[in-house]
Amino acid sequence: MKELDLLKKDWKKNSDSFAQVSEKEIYTMIHKRSSSIVKWIFIVSIIELGLGLFSGLVLSFTKYDEKNIELIKHLKIYSYYIVTTILFYIVVLYFIFRFYTMYRKIAVDDNTKKLISTILKTRKVVKQYIAFNLSFFAVFIIVFGGYFFHEGYLEGASKNGVVHPEMPLNIALISFVVLILATAICTFAFWLIYKLIYGILLKRLQNNYEELKKIDL
Numbered sequence: 001m002k003e004l005d006l007l008k009k010d011w012k013k014n015s016d017s018f019a020q021v022s023e024k025e026i027y028t029m030i031h032k033r034s035s036s037i038v039k040w041i042f043i044v045s046i047i048e049l050g051l052g053l054f055s056g057l058v059l060s061f062t063k064y065d066e067k068n069i070e071l072i073k074h075l076k077i078y079s080y081y082i083v084t085t086i087l088f089y090i091v092v093l094y095f096i097f098r099f100y101t102m103y104r105k106i107a108v109d110d111n112t113k114k115l116i117s118t119i120l121k122t123r124k125v126v127k128q129y130i131a132f133n134l135s136f137f138a139v140f141i142i143v144f145g146g147y148f149f150h151e152g153y154l155e156g157a158s159k160n161g162v163v164h165p166e167m168p169l170n171i172a173l174i175s176f177v178v179l180i181l182a183t184a185i186c187t188f189a190f191w192l193i194y195k196l197i198y199g200i201l202l203k204r205l206q207n208n209y210e211e212l213k214k215i216d217l
Helices: 002-013 016-059 063-074 078-108 112-159 169-216
Strands: none
Touching (some): 016 169
16 A cells, blocks of 8 residues: 555645545546455456366366265165255355446445445455355365264174164264364365465555545544
8 A cells, every 4th residue: 555655645735726636536446456356356256166177077076076076875865965065156246246246336336425335344254255165165064074974884884794784872962072173173274274375454444444434524
């Protein structure tokens, strides 16, 4: 924001007759910066989706993925897995569309109040996007991971000759705690990545918002 600071210093030095011109220059600069930031949010979300699809495509040609799919089908939850995956990508595409519409809107905002409103909405949508991704990841791992472990234990017990096997409470509790901790660690790692990438962009939007509020006063 060095350019803005220089403009504001110059603004204070000039007479009142030039105040409107200086204010317009500051608004134009903030407008351009905000539009660029929202465009990058849109681009980053597209890259994120592309990397996810690409990695999924690469894994689909490996034996590891083939074994996982066979296991999912064996446990008779393949349809749930497909539906969940489709719903996830539908929601992600919805958020990407929102980012695009925010970019289009912020590009044509023609006054300070509209720009402030769009910036606030954009920050809110980005936070919702991050919260959805992290929540979906955590719930997906806990639900499917817990089910895999439970069914795997029962199937192993059956192969060992146990009739009507049941998972002991202590094993169930230990496995649940381990799963929760592992999920929490992975979710926190993803949160740090989101904080690094989107956090920087949101911080810049916040700075623009604060500068616009000064102009609008």
